[in-house]
Amino acid sequence: MTSHFTRRRFNTALAGAGLATALSPFGIVRAQGQKLRVGVLLPRSGVQGFIGQSSQKGADLAPAVLKEMLGVDIELMNADTETNVDTARTRAERLIQEGAHVLVGPFDSGAASAIAQVAEQRGIPFVINIAAAPQITEQGYKYTFRNFPTSIDLVRNGLALIGDLFQATGTAPRTAVFMHVNDTFGQANAKAIAAIFPKLTQLPFKIVETIAYDPAAKDLTVEVSKAKATNADFLLNVCRLNDAIILRREMVKQRWQPMGIIGPGNPGMYEDQYYKTLGKLSEYSISNVPWYHPKAEITRIVEKQFNKLNPKDKMMYHALNVGYTFEAVLIAADAFKRARSTDPKALTEAIRQTDIKSRMMLGGPIKFNAKGQVEGLASACIQNLNMRPNVVLPASAAEAKPVFPVPGYKKA
Amino acid sequence: MTWHLVVNVAIAGLLTGLVYGLMALGLSVIFGVVRVVNFAHGEMMTIAMYATVTLFAVWQLDPFVAVVPIAAAFFVFGYLMQAGIINPFITRPEHSQFMLLVAVAIIMVNGLMVSFGPDARNVQVDYQLESYAIGPILFDKARLLAAGMALAASAALFAFFRFSLTGKAIRACADNWLGAKVVGLDVKHLYALTFGLGSACVAVAGSMMILLVDVTPVLGPAYTLLAFVIVIVGGMGSMAGALLGGVLIGLSEALAGLFIQPSAKSMISFGLLILVLLVRPQGLLGKKA
Helix, strand or coil: CCCCCCHHHHHHHHHHHHHHHHHHHHCHHHHHCCCEEEEEEECCCCCCHHHHHHHHHHHHHHHHHHHHHHCCCEEEEEEECCCCHHHHHHHHHHHHHCCCCEEEECCCHHHHHHHHHHHHHHCCCEEECCCCCHHHHHCCCCCEEECCCCHHHHHHHHHHHHHHHHHHHCCCCCEEEEEEECCHHHHHHHHHHHHHHHHCCCCCCEEEEEEEECCCCCCCHHHHHHHHHCCCCEEEEECCHHHHHHHHHHHHHCCCCCCCEEECCCCCCCCHHHHHHHHHHHCCCEEEECCECCCCHHHHHHHHHHHHHCCCCCHHHHHHHHHHHHHHHHHHHHHHHHHCCCCHHHHHHHHHCCCECCCCECECCECECCCCEECCECCEEEEEECCEEEEEECHHHCCCCCCCCCCCCCCC | CCHHHHHHHHHHHHHHHHHHHHHHHHHHHHHHHHCCCCCCHHHHHHHHHHHHHHHHHHHCCCHHHHHHHHHHHHHHHHHHHHHHHHHHHCCCCHHHHHHHHHHHHHHHHHHHHHHHCCCCECCCCHHHHCEEEECCEEEEHHHHHHHHHHHHHHHHHHHHHHHCHHHHHHHHHHHCHHHHHHCCCCHHHHHHHHHHHHHHHHHHHHHHHCCCCCECHHHHHHHHHHHHHHHHHHCCCCHHHHHHHHHHHHHHHHHHHHHCCHHHHHHHHHHHHHHHHHHCCCCCCCCCC
16 A cells, blocks of 8 residues: 655645644634533532522523523533532532533532532632632632622621611611521621621611521421510521521411511522412512622523523522522633633633623622632612512612511511 | 410420320330331331322322321331331341341432432411410411321320230230240231331321421431430330320420520430430330340
């Protein structure tokens, strides 16, 4: 057999290879053929199963939306943390072993701390979707990034909105009883409230008692009895979903009717399952939380894809979970596009340089500070009215007027 | 702290404790006669809770109606489980029995996970949010009815063992296994009947418990552990002890939540367990070995 590979052809091939090499710093040839493997860690079962599944919807819609927006290919590698910190750690390890280029998740501060340690050890970037404990971005981690307010910011925004709510409704409750889940998130919020609340002298009320409870509690009879006995004007409640449902039912059983229930920066009371399980009892609960911008162009695109994937569901019931999970994948995809590589160090450096101005959630641009934290994230006051979450404050974004004290409840 | 707060919390603890007691009664009966510790006890109760949820969802059967077919089905299931799976292990070492029942428990949890998913489920009956009030004292209607059913089921079980011929025969097996065989009792059949009765007990407890708590597949192990604590506190094999242990644990958890910290409830249960093991190892109403 005669070889047709002549010296001239060899030189041509060499020139071609040289051209490809010359272009490679720009990553054009390499990145276009690659997929970004995003390891998504969420609590899709266990106590936080509902919220984990809700957040998963934000990840599921991301590949199609981001392919259209940024032209990048994303492969999701999903893992269930089972609402368990140890499981979160082992699943993160496994995702990295199986080839994940970046980790995203995990809707829980305890799990986020564990995954951050794995990410640091293995040198893989980790973008937190939802987790508020401040210490996560205070450890000097190089590979951990958070596009979600810390509990201090959440509580600061939430308490400020409570003041706005009282002003808007012309009420001045004098006392509150503070109940909170006793997990990493709940304790971080409780600490933030203890630190910030005394400084907010414009708020008319004082906290008469603080009651902590187990996040996996199956029965809150004692806790609600104690709270009721304080005779406080309203309930300030840092909860999750399941406990929020149990708590609301128990309040009715014990005939406790404060002026209202206000969450100063926590999930639970605007979730789809809260409405489904409680029906009319879900009405009027108030949550001061980060929320999506209903008029943003990107929200429209995301909602379209959400409706396509979940024809029987509505995005408004998953707003925070879907919005922040989608944005976490967006951050990874945007970095991948700029880095033109799946190399962990290049991706990490690109994430550090993120500057996304057109975003879905309320607040300033997505831009990380030296600690890997996005600053300037805003909250809205959300009230359950007509079995759906409505923005009632700030007035500029309001869909309805706030109702406080709530009907059937005692007046101030 | 007002007196009516303490009384309200104590009443809730007492009523919940009675349902706990019925659950533990099943475990105690099985151990007292068959001398096998059912490590799948909490998981069986979880299955009963799911069965109640399903009957409610499909036919809107109230848990107080659904409890009848569910208890009957569990009796048959328990009988077959003892006759088919556990009887061959009766004479084997305890660790073999332990592994067998732990395996059964794991299969049950995973079976529920596959069948129902991880979501919490409950029944939403009309009276679930109602309560009776006598002055400042409140009685949660669902809890009161559940406790009443637990008492009725316990009384029926006591009566069966005390007055029926089959009950007496089962007690004879428990007292003297060899003697029972010598007088011609069908011990294997009686063991299976006992396991069936214990299973029916846990089914009734499960049908009532769904009125008080939401069910998830992973709930079982926590209730298995709770049943053990109750039975050890009350006295292994003692039926009255199981009920007393249930009430004590229910009450102490509620009052600990009130006087110390709600999140310290379990700590108090286990503290009570250690205290009983130190002071009266056979349990409050148990007999010395």
